[in-house]
Amino acid sequence: MTPPPAASVAAMIRPAPRVKESATNRDILAVMDGAPIGYWLLLLLSVSLMMLAGGIWFYQVYKGLGIAGYAHPVFWGVYIVTFVFWVGIAHAGTLISAILFLFRAKWRNAINRGAEAMTVFAVLTAMQFLGIHVGRMWKSYFILPYPNQRGLWVNFKSPLLWDTFAIATYATISILFLFVGLIPDIAIARDRATGWKKVLYSALALGWQGTSGQWKSHNRSVLHLSGLATPLVLSVHSVVSWDFAVTIVPGWHTTIFAPYFVAGAIFSGFAMVLTLMIPIRRIWKLEAYITDYHFENMSRFILLTSIIVGYAYISEYFIAWYSGVEPEQTAFWLRAFGPYWISTWIMIICNGVLPQLLWFPKLRVNVPFLFVLSVFINIGMWFERYVIIISGLSREYVPAVWGVFVPSWPEMGILAGSFGFFCTFFLIFLKLFPIIAIAEMKEIAIHDKAHAAGLAAEGAH
Amino acid sequence: MPIVMGYYDLPAQAAGVVTKLRARGFADIETYAPAPFPEVEDAVDPKPSKVRLLTLIGGLIGVWAGYAMTIWMSNNWQILVGGKPYASIPPYTIIAFELTILFAGVLTVLGLFIHGGLPNFKTSKAYSPRFSAEEFGVVVQCQDRDVAEVDALLRDFEATEVTLVEA
Numbered sequence: 001m002t003p004p005p006a007a008s009v010a011a012m013i014r015p016a017p018r019v020k021e022s023a024t025n026r027d028i029l030a031v032m033d034g035a036p037i038g039y040w041l042l043l044l045l046s047v048s049l050m051m052l053a054g055g056i057w058f059y060q061v062y063k064g065l066g067i068a069g070y071a072h073p074v075f076w077g078v079y080i081v082t083f084v085f086w087v088g089i090a091h092a093g094t095l096i097s098a099i100l101f102l103f104r105a106k107w108r109n110a111i112n113r114g115a116e117a118m119t120v121f122a123v124l125t126a127m128q129f130l131g132i133h134v135g136r137m138w139k140s141y142f143i144l145p146y147p148n149q150r151g152l153w154v155n156f157k158s159p160l161l162w163d164t165f166a167i168a169t170y171a172t173i174s175i176l177f178l179f180v181g182l183i184p185d186i187a188i189a190r191d192r193a194t195g196w197k198k199v200l201y202s203a204l205a206l207g208w209q210g211t212s213g214q215w216k217s218h219n220r221s222v223l224h225l226s227g228l229a230t231p232l233v234l235s236v237h238s239v240v241s242w243d244f245a246v247t248i249v250p251g252w253h254t255t256i257f258a259p260y261f262v263a264g265a266i267f268s269g270f271a272m273v274l275t276l277m278i279p280i281r282r283i284w285k286l287e288a289y290i291t292d293y294h295f296e297n298m299s300r301f302i303l304l305t306s307i308i309v310g311y312a313y314i315s316e317y318f319i320a321w322y323s324g325v326e327p328e329q330t331a332f333w334l335r336a337f338g339p340y341w342i343s344t345w346i347m348i349i350c351n352g353v354l355p356q357l358l359w360f361p362k363l364r365v366n367v368p369f370l371f372v373l374s375v376f377i378n379i380g381m382w383f384e385r386y387v388i389i390i391s392g393l394s395r396e397y398v399p400a401v402w403g404v405f406v407p408s409w410p411e412m413g414i415l416a417g418s419f420g421f422f423c424t425f426f427l428i429f430l431k432l433f434p435i436i437a438i439a440e441m442k443e444i445a446i447h448d449k450a451h452a453a454g455l456a457a458e459g460a461h
Numbered sequence: 462m463p464i465v466m467g468y469y470d471l472p473a474q475a476a477g478v479v480t481k482l483r484a485r486g487f488a489d490i491e492t493y494a495p496a497p498f499p500e501v502e503d504a505v506d507p508k509p510s511k512v513r514l515l516t517l518i519g520g521l522i523g524v525w526a527g528y529a530m531t532i533w534m535s536n537n538w539q540i541l542v543g544g545k546p547y548a549s550i551p552p553y554t555i556i557a558f559e560l561t562i563l564f565a566g567v568l569t570v571l572g573l574f575i576h577g578g579l580p581n582f583k584t585s586k587a588y589s590p591r592f593s594a595e596e597f598g599v600v601v602q603c604q605d606r607d608v609a610e611v612d613a614l615l616r617d618f619e620a621t622e623v624t625l626v627e628a
Contacts, residue, residue, distance in 0.1 A: 022495070022595040145534055153534035157552045165559040173566045180570060183579075184496075184593075191590035206580035209588045212505040215497045217577035220510035224569045228516075232562045239555065442595060443496035449595075450471045 024445055025188055028436045031284045032189070035431060038283070046423035053417015056410045057132060065135040069408035073401050074393045078411035079133035082418055084385040085268070086126035087167065087240055088261070089378075090174070091233055092269020093119025097177060098229035101222065107297055109440040110289045113185075114280065115273050116178040117435070121425045122272075123171045125418050130167075132414060159242045166239040173232055177225050183208050184218070184439040200432075237265040244388065250331035251392040254319065260312035264381060267305035267351065270298050271377035276426065278371045280435060289436050292365040299364035302377070306355035309384075313352055327397050339404050340391045343383045350380020463608050464626040466587050467599045467615030472498035475597040478618040479504035482601055487611065493588060493598035501597065512572035519568025520561050527557025587626045600626065 060067055069077055093115040100108040131137035143164050145154045154161050187208035190201035208214060241261035244252040274295075281290045320332040335344045354376055363369050390405050429435075469475045475492055479501065482490055492501050531553040539547045573579065587600040599620075601611050608625070615623045 020591065020594055020596065025594060145530065151538065153538045155540060156531040156535065156556055157540075157549055162552065162555045162559075165556050169559045169563040169566075172563060176566055176570050180573060188593040191593045202582070206574075207582045207584065208579065209585065210493050210495060210592050211578075212492045212494070212502040214577040214579070215494055216502040216506070216510045217512050217573045219497050219499070219502075220512040221569050221573040224512065224516045225566055228562045228566050228569070231558075235555075235558060235562075439496045443498070446472060446496060446498075446595060450473060453471055 022442060022445075024438055024441045025192070027286065027288065028434050028438050028441070029189060029192060031280070031286070031435055032431055032433070036283060039427065039431075043424065043427045046420045046427060049417050049420025050424050051420075053414045053420060056413040056417070060132075060135075060410055060414075061137075067408060067410050069406060069411055071403065071405075073396060073403050074390060074405040076133075076389050076393060077405060078386075078407045078415055079129045081382065081385045081389050082415050083126050083129035083133065084240055084389070085382045086122045086129070086418065086422070088237065088265035088268045088381060088385075089272045090119045090122035090126065090170070090269065091237060091262070091265035092273050093117070093122075094170075094174060094177070094229045094233040095266050095269065096273070097181070098226035098233065101226045102230060105297075106444065107294055109444065110291070110294055110436055111273060111277060111298070112440070113178075113181065113433075113437045114277050114435050115269075116174065116181065117426060117429045117433075118269075118272060118276060119174045120171070120178050121422050121429070123167065123174055124425070125422045127167060127171060128421070129418070159239065159246045162239045163243055166236045170232060170236045173225065173229055177229060180218070180221055180225060181437060182433060184210065185434045185437060188438050189434065234262055237261045244392070249392045249396060250325075250327040251316075251320075251335070251388065251395075254316065256312055256315060256319075260309070260316075263305045263308035263312065264351075264384060267302060267309055267355075268377060268381035270302050270305070271374040271381070274298060274302075274370050274374035275378060278367055278374075280430070282367075286436065289441060295367065295370055296364050299358045299370065302355055302373075303358040306351060306358075306377075310352035313348060331392065331395055334395050335387060335391050338391065338395065340387060340394075343387045344391070347380050347383040347387050350376045351384060354380075462602050463605060463628055464587060464600060464602050465608060465611045465615065466601075466624050466626050467618070467620035468591065468622045468624075469597040469599065469618065469620055470595070472501050472597060474618045474620075475599050476500040476504040478599050478615060478620075481614055481618070482599075482611070485610075485614065487601050487603055487607070489602035491587070491600045493592035493600070495592055495595050495597070510572075511576050512569060515568040515572035515575070516565050519571075520565035522568075523561035523564030524557050526564065527560035528553060530560075531556050596621070 068079065093112075096108050096115040097112045097119075100112075130143075131140045134140060143154065143161070145156075183205060186201050187205040187210070190198065190205045193201050238258035238261065241257035245254060245257040247253060277290060281287060317332050320328045323329075334340075354373060357363050357369075357373070394403050394405050396402070467478065469478070472494070475494070476498070479490055479492060483504070490505055492505055494501055532548040535548045541547060587598065589598065592598050599615065601615075603611050612623055
C-alpha cells in the first residue's frame with residue numbers, strides 16, 4: 001500500500017490545543033510580576049543605606065583611614081570583621097547547591113536558587129571590604145600578580161594572597177553556578193515575557209530549548225560544578241581562617257580555625273537563608289514550594305553546626321588553659337571578662353545557646369520563631385568575628401601596647417551600607433529572576449505525575 | 462524532508478517512542494523536555510556527555526598554571542629567608558588548588574556551551590513554549606513515504622497530539 005502523502009496526514013491531525021500552562025511556572029513567575037508596597041519601601045531603604053555608605057566611603061578616602069578608628073594596636077577593624085561575616089554568609093548557597101546536590105537531597109530544590117543568589121551577592125559585598133579596608137581602593141590591583149616595571153611579584157607564601165585566589169575563585173564559580181542553573185528558568189521566563197523583558201531573557205537564555213543534548217550537557221555541567229564547588233566551599237573559609245591562624249597572635253594561632261570557621265560559615269549562611277526565605281515565602285504565598293519540611297531540615301543543619309561551633313568555643317578555652325601558655329590563657333580570660341565581654345557573651349548565647357532550642361521538634365517548624373532565631377544568629381556570628389579579630393589584636397603579648405578599640409561611626413555606617421548593598425541586589429534579583437529553581441521543581445512534579453500514572457495503570461489491569 | 466512532532470505528558474512515553482523510532486532506523490530525532498530526565502536523553506544518545514573531558518583539561522591547566530606561576534614568580538623575585546629554597550610547595554598548593562577549581566569550572570561551562578550548542582539564537586521551528594511548561598516533544602525528520610509510519614509510532618506511545626512541523 002502506498003502511504004498517504006504528507007499533506008493528507010497533516011489534514012488528519014487535530015488543531016493544536018492551547019498551551020497547558022504549568023502551575024509551577026505560574027506560581028513561581030508570579031513573584032516576578034508586580035510587588036507589594038513593602039517591597040519598594042525595602043528597596044528604597046536598601047538603596048539609601050548603600051548610598052549613605054558610598055558617601056561615607058568618599059569621606060574616608062578624603063580624610064584617610066584614621067576616621068575608621070584604626071589606631072595602634074588594632075589595624076584590622078570592623079571592615080575585616082564584616083568581610084569575614086559576608087564570606088561566611090556566602091557559604092550556605094554552595095553547600096545547599098553543591099553538597100546537597102551530590103548527596104541527592106532533593107529538598108534543596110526549593111531553596112537552592114535563593115541560596116545561590118545570596119551567595120553571589122554576599123561574596124560581592126565581602127569583596128568590597130577588602131578595598132574599603134586597604135584605604136586606597138584604586139590600588140587594590142596590587143594584590144594580583146601582574147608584570148610590572150619594578151620587576152617584583154606578590155608573595156605567594158602570604159595567607160592574604162591565598163585569600164585573593166580563594167575569594168576570586170569562589171566568586172567566579174558561584175556566579176557560574178547560579179547562571180548555569182538559571183539558563184533553563186530564564187528560557188521559561190523568555191517564553192512568557194513581553195517587551196524589554198523578552199529581549200533581556202532572550203539574550204540571557206542563550207537560545208535554550210531543552211533539547212536532549214542541552215539537558216545532557218547541563219546535567220553533566222551541574223554535576224561537575226558541584227563536585228568542584230564542594231572542596232572549594234570548604235577551602236574558602238579555611239583560607240580565610242588561615243589569615244588569622246598563620247599569625248602568632250594569641251587566640252588566633254590555632255589549628256582548629258579551619259573547621260571552626262567552615263562550620264560557623266555554614267551556620268550563619270543557613271541562618272541568612274532563613275532570614276531571606278521566610279519573608280519571601282510569606283509575601284508571595286509560596287507555602288506549596290517552601291514547606292515545613294524545608295524548615296525542619298534547615299533547622300537541623302543549624303542545630304548541628306551550632307553544636308560544632310559551640311564545641312569549638314569550648315575547645316578553644318580548654319586548649320588555652322591546657323597549653324599552659326600565659327598569653328593564650330590571658331587572651332581567652334580577657335575575651336570573657338575583659339573589655340569585650342559583651343561581644344563574647346552575645347556570641348556564645350546567640351550561636352551556642354539559643355540554637356539549642358531547636359532540639360524541640362515544634363520549634364523547628366515554628367516559622368516566626370525561626371525568623372527571630374535566624375536574626376539572632378546573624379548578629380551572633382558578626383560578633384564572633386568581632387571577638388576573634390578585635391580582642392585578639394588589642395591584647396597581644398606585651399601589656400604596654402594593649403589598647404581598646406571602639407568602632408567609629410564611619411565603620412558602622414559602611415557596615416549598615418553593606419546590608420543595603422546586599423539587599424538591593426537581592427531584591428532586584430527577586431524581581432528579575434525566578435527565586436525558586438522552576439525546572440528542578442518541575443522535575444519533581446513530573447516524577448510525581450509519572451508515578452501517579454503508573455499506579456493508575458496498575459490499578460486498571 | 463518532512464518533520465513530524467509528537468507531544469507527550471510523561472518522560473517514559475517520550476523515552477519509549479524515541480527508543481522505538483531508533484530501532485526502526487530513524488536517526489534524525491530530537492527531544493524537547495521541560496526538565497532533565499536521563500531516560501529521555503539517553504534514548505536519543507546513550508553516550509555520556511563530553512563535557513567531562515573539558516573539565517579534566519581545565520583542571521589540568523589549572524593545577525599546572527598554579528604551580529608554574531608561583532614557582533616561576535618566586536624564582537624571578539626571590540625572597541630568601543634563612544637559606545631556604547625560594548619556592549615553598551605547601552603554600553603554593555593552595556594557589557594551585559584554587560586555580561584547578563577555577564579553570565575546571567570555567568571550562569565546564571564552556572563545555573556546556575559547546576556541547577549544548579549555546580548560544581544559539583535561531584529558535585528551531587519545532588520548539589514551542591509548551592516544552593517550557595510541562596510537555597515533552599519528540600521531533601522526527603523522515604522521508605515523505607515514512608510520515609504515516611512515524612505518525613502511527615508517535616501515537617502508539619499515547620501522544621497527546623501529533624503535528625507536521627514541516628511538510
